[in-house]
Amino acid sequence: MTIPYSRQTITTVDIKTVTNVLSSGWLTTGPLVSRFEQKVAKLVGAKYAVAVANGTAALHIACLALGIKPKDEVITVPYTFAATSNCVLYCSGTPIFVDIDPPTLCIDITKIENKINKRTVGIIAVDFAGHAAPWQELKKIAKKHNLWLMDDAAHSFGGSYKGKPIGTQADLTCFSFHPVKTITTGEGGMVVTNNHQLYQRLIRLRDHGIKRFKNRRWYYEMRELGFNYRLTEIQSALGLAQLKHLDKFLKTRRKLAERYLRKLSNLPYLTLPIDNQESAWHLFALRIDFRKIKKTKLQLFKVMKKNGINLQVHYIPTHLHPYYRQRFGYKRGDFPISEMVYDQEVSLPLYPTLTLAEQDAVIRLLKEFLCH
Numbered sequence: 001m002t003i004p005y006s007r008q009t010i011t012t013v014d015i016k017t018v019t020n021v022l023s024s025g026w027l028t029t030g031p032l033v034s035r036f037e038q039k040v041a042k043l044v045g046a047k048y049a050v051a052v053a054n055g056t057a058a059l060h061i062a063c064l065a066l067g068i069k070p071k072d073e074v075i076t077v078p079y080t081f082a083a084t085s086n087c088v089l090y091c092s093g094t095p096i097f098v099d100i101d102p103p104t105l106c107i108d109i110t111k112i113e114n115k116i117n118k119r120t121v122g123i124i125a126v127d128f129a130g131h132a133a134p135w136q137e138l139k140k141i142a143k144k145h146n147l148w149l150m151d152d153a154a155h156s157f158g159g160s161y162k163g164k165p166i167g168t169q170a171d172l173t174c175f176s177f178h179p180v181k182t183i184t185t186g187e188g189g190m191v192v193t194n195n196h197q198l199y200q201r202l203i204r205l206r207d208h209g210i211k212r213f214k215n216r217r218w219y220y221e222m223r224e225l226g227f228n229y230r231l232t233e234i235q236s237a238l239g240l241a242q243l244k245h246l247d248k249f250l251k252t253r254r255k256l257a258e259r260y261l262r263k264l265s266n267l268p269y270l271t272l273p274i275d276n277q278e279s280a281w282h283l284f285a286l287r288i289d290f291r292k293i294k295k296t297k298l299q300l301f302k303v304m305k306k307n308g309i310n311l312q313v314h315y316i317p318t319h320l321h322p323y324y325r326q327r328f329g330y331k332r333g334d335f336p337i338s339e340m341v342y343d344q345e346v347s348l349p350l351y352p353t354l355t356l357a358e359q360d361a362v363i364r365l366l367k368e369f370l371c372h
């Protein structure tokens with residue numbers, strides 16, 4: 001038995017729900033897609049939701065709907081999955097990286113304003129590991145400089161910020177339903193918004209840029225260059241079934257995270273994530289000062305692996321990937337906080353079916369590694 005850093009939780013009811021769809025007569029874009037969209041919109045407190053094929057497609061059509069053009073600059077973080085800034089490149093815009101704030105691992109609010117110029121059009125912030133970005137401060141900056149805000153909420157579905165669910169903090173919020181995320185549809189994603197104009201644009205971009213008309217029979221118009229980013233009925237059925245487990249998933253993740261926080265407190269050279277009741281706890285991302293303990297991350301990975309435990313690192317900073325280095329000339333030293341965190345970060349196993357005995361094994365091995 002191996003313990004992964006994350007995995008999906010699928011019940012027999014989920015399986016039944018999905019197989020039922022196969023004999024329903026609809027396989028793609030039908031009533032379940034709409035129902036899934038409505039349920040998610042209601043849950044996150046947004047007026048509109050557009051289901052798409054994956055989280056990256058959500059980010060892509062969100063960028064297109066906001067009208068990013070060549071030469072436009074978009075402020076975002078390098079400490080995230082590459083899709084966060086890739087979506088700006090898809091639209092021929094330029095991502096401008098701003099380093100992160102070490103305790104939260106979210107965008108550093110104090111470093112944004114000196115990157116804003118007349119080409120800046122918006123900010124994409126990430127709710128890292130489920131911990132919400134500083135939306136109140138981001139809104140102030142966006143208002144002052146007339147910028148749009150986008151939430152890469154791939155980690156924070158089900159989380160909240162100052163008592164409000166994640167979903168309406170930015171102009172557009174993008175979720176992912178990849179198997180390691182809070183709920184899954186296999187692959188899947190969703191964009192939510194309160195803006196009707198953006199909503200209509202998103203609907204069109206998901207479906208080849210086509211506008212359809214009520215009562216016009218065979219007639220439709222392709223009005224812009226869109227994509228086939230549709231989610232299927234099969235996936236939406238799984239999404240609807242998974243939504244029923246959401247509260248339980250979140251509670252279990254929180255309970256396990258709190259248990260890690262409690263049992264790993266006061267250990268030398270260890271920095272734990274902030275104890276945040278509102279986090280969706282997508283990851284348990286801790287930091288170890290490997291230099292001080294004179295051991296390497298690779299040694300930790302090997303010890304864990306020998307005991308059947310797979311760790312993960314989130315993330316290799318985007319600017320250090322060969323593509324970004326070659327295209328933009330980035331190098332080590334450009335975003336020192338992201339690089340320092342990358343060197344120290346380890347994600348411990350965290351998912352709803354992780355047992356307490358399994359978690360205890362992870363804790364015991366980690367303590368042995370740190371203290372011997």
Ligand SMILES: *Cc1c(COP(=O)(O)O)cnc(C)c1O
Binds near residue numbers: 080081083152187188
């Ligand atoms: C998972 C993830 C994405 C992309 O989602 P997919 O559904 O895998 O395309 C984007 N941003 C972040 C921060 C993610 O973790």
